[in-house]
Amino acid sequence: MRFIKDILNNFKRYWFLITQLIARDFKVKYKRSVLGILWSLLNPILTMTVMTIVFSQMFKFNVPGVNYIVYVMTGIIMFNYFSGASTGAMSSVVQNFTLINKVYIPKYIFPISKCLFIGIDFTLTLIPWLAIILLSYFGLGTYTCNFNIYYILLPYIFLCMFLFTVGMGLLLSCISVFLRDIFHIYGIVLTLWNYLTPVFYSTEILPGTLQKIMKFNPLYRFIEAARSIVLYGQAPTISSLVIIGLMGLTMLLLGAVVFKKKQDKFIYYI
Amino acid sequence: MITVENVSMKFNLGIEKDFSMKQAFINMLLRKKTNKESFWALKNINFHIDKGEVIGLIGSNGAGKSTLLKVVSGVMKPTSGKVTINGVISPMIELGAGFDQELTARENIYLNGAILGYSKSFLDEKFESIVEFSELRDFLDVPVKNFSSGMTAKLAFSIATIVNPEILIVDEILSVGDIKFQEKSKNKMMEMIKGGTTVLYVSHSLESIKELCTKVIWLEHGQIVKIGDVKKICDEYYKEQMK
Numbered sequence: 001m002r003f004i005k006d007i008l009n010n011f012k013r014y015w016f017l018i019t020q021l022i023a024r025d026f027k028v029k030y031k032r033s034v035l036g037i038l039w040s041l042l043n044p045i046l047t048m049t050v051m052t053i054v055f056s057q058m059f060k061f062n063v064p065g066v067n068y069i070v071y072v073m074t075g076i077i078m079f080n081y082f083s084g085a086s087t088g089a090m091s092s093v094v095q096n097f098t099l100i101n102k103v104y105i106p107k108y109i110f111p112i113s114k115c116l117f118i119g120i121d122f123t124l125t126l127i128p129w130l131a132i133i134l135l136s137y138f139g140l141g142t143y144t145c146n147f148n149i150y151y152i153l154l155p156y157i158f159l160c161m162f163l164f165t166v167g168m169g170l171l172l173s174c175i176s177v178f179l180r181d182i183f184h185i186y187g188i189v190l191t192l193w194n195y196l197t198p199v200f201y202s203t204e205i206l207p208g209t210l211q212k213i214m215k216f217n218p219l220y221r222f223i224e225a226a227r228s229i230v231l232y233g234q235a236p237t238i239s240s241l242v243i244i245g246l247m248g249l250t251m252l253l254l255g256a257v258v259f260k261k262k263q264d265k266f267i268y269y270i
Numbered sequence: 271m272i273t274v275e276n277v278s279m280k281f282n283l284g285i286e287k288d289f290s291m292k293q294a295f296i297n298m299l300l301r302k303k304t305n306k307e308s309f310w311a312l313k314n315i316n317f318h319i320d321k322g323e324v325i326g327l328i329g330s331n332g333a334g335k336s337t338l339l340k341v342v343s344g345v346m347k348p349t350s351g352k353v354t355i356n357g358v359i360s361p362m363i364e365l366g367a368g369f370d371q372e373l374t375a376r377e378n379i380y381l382n383g384a385i386l387g388y389s390k391s392f393l394d395e396k397f398e399s400i401v402e403f404s405e406l407r408d409f410l411d412v413p414v415k416n417f418s419s420g421m422t423a424k425l426a427f428s429i430a431t432i433v434n435p436e437i438l439i440v441d442e443i444l445s446v447g448d449i450k451f452q453e454k455s456k457n458k459m460m461e462m463i464k465g466g467t468t469v470l471y472v473s474h475s476l477e478s479i480k481e482l483c484t485k486v487i488w489l490e491h492g493q494i495v496k497i498g499d500v501k502k503i504c505d506e507y508y509k510e511q512m513k
Contacts, residue, residue, distance in 0.1 A: 013387075016384050016388075016389055016390050017384040017385060017387075019384075020380055020381045020384040020385075021381075021384075023377075023380075023381075024370050024373060024377075024381055027372070027373060027377065028370065028372050028373070031372060098367055099367055099368055099385065100345070101340075101345065101367075102345065102364045102367035102368075103343075103345065103367060103368060103385055103386065104343055104344040104345050105385060264347045267345070267346050267347075268281065268282060
């Protein structure tokens with residue numbers, strides 16, 4: 001109990017710093033760009049358009065019975081959040097070494113503020129996402145999606161994904177201090193992970209063994225839970241909701257424990 | 271106020287020296303520790319500072335002065351030993367370490383203030399006096415990357431000294447900016463000292479040490495050579511250096 005209280009107190013104390021770090025990231029990211037923050041909205045729309053055209057027209061991919069555009073877009077925005085935030089968090093500690101070496105700041109602030117910063121971007125991409133779902137009522141794609149009561153479960157699903165990402169970010173940023181090779185390795189891992197997550201295909205085209213393995217892929221779980229709500233109008237099963245919660249918490253705990261154990265050694269590896 | 275007991279700090283020199291995957295793998299299998307050359311930046315340091323004392327740290331380059339400041343301010347955990355602090359520390363180990371070059375002076379005041387642990391309301395309230403002290407009102411909306419090093423240092427000094435900390439840690443900063451600003455920053459330091467702030471001050475300028483400090487610690491090769499009277503130790507140190 002005291003442990004949790006300590007963490008919350010620390011957050012209260014450093015919340016202003018976190019907001020400042022996020023503000024810095026925003027200002028630097030959109031500096032000298034004409035459209036500025038609009039890119040956060042445009043980017044997913046354009047990516048989604050390209051992906052949908054490539055996969056539905058060129059490769060003739062389709063997922064029977066659902067709106068393929070929404071299917072792809074749900075997968076893309078969720079996977080992109082994870083890959084963007086975990087990559088950003090991974091380099092955040094190394095990037096801020098000069099600061100860590102000069103002033104005392106809790107080091108976990110850096111990966112967490114990165115995950116929150118990309119999280120704001122993710123929240124903005126939900127606007128075009130919801131717009132596409134709405135447009136399916138007016139004939140975008142073959143099938144119509146239904147807005148339904150289960151949408152209230154979406155924040156929970158996104159929260160689980162966020163916790164998972166923070167855990168991953170803490171773990172990776174810690175590894176990156178000792179082993180810079182991780183920057184290269186993780187790029188490859190992400191590409192593989194992307195193909196192993198059914199973003200633009202359906203698991204039904206996979207052989208049986210792969211389908212079973214897929215159940216251990218947390219990102220598949222998160223995306224699938226969101227899809228069952230927006231595409232099929234069904235609430236995810238209780239057990240799958242519990243599992244994604246556990247997956248998020250386990251990763252967070254793993255990342256936090258490793259980070260806490262190693263953080264005092266960071267300073268020697270500058 | 272500050273108690274340092276048996277503090278030692280070890281660095282591994284050349285962590286990547288002779289590093290190869292093969293060797294690392296073999297070492298891992300044989301559970302052999304890689305024989306990294308180690309270097310003791312601090313060895314068995316003991317001292318105690320009372321409230322209101324102004325301590326000068328002297329010693330040649332590489333004597334361990336900056337490392338000691340980092341250990342006291344909590345940036346580094348000592349390899350062994352214990353540091354006890356009572357009070358709020360304002361570390362000024364390197365001015366402007368928290369600046370983002372892309373951001374403007376205005377934005378950096380908030381960012382750097384947050385890094386030093388100030389709250390938003392505090393910064394809103396003190397914003398004017400920071401700008402006033404820094405003499406940079408006309409450059410508030412210019413990115414810091416276009417500042418001269420003197421200007422950057424002035425801004426950083428103004429942000430760092432806006433609080434009245436209980437413990438102030440200063441690494442060679444009084445030589446910041448032009449003559450006028452140097453005078454101003456020295457007065458600011460004096461004001462803080464009179465206000466009862468405990469100061470740990472590193473400088474190579476023996477004059478400013480003699481002027482400001484009440485006690486001196488002379489470090490050499492990570493060990494305390496002498497501790498005590500300002501004038502006596504400064505003179506001895508000077509003689510030793512000039513030999």
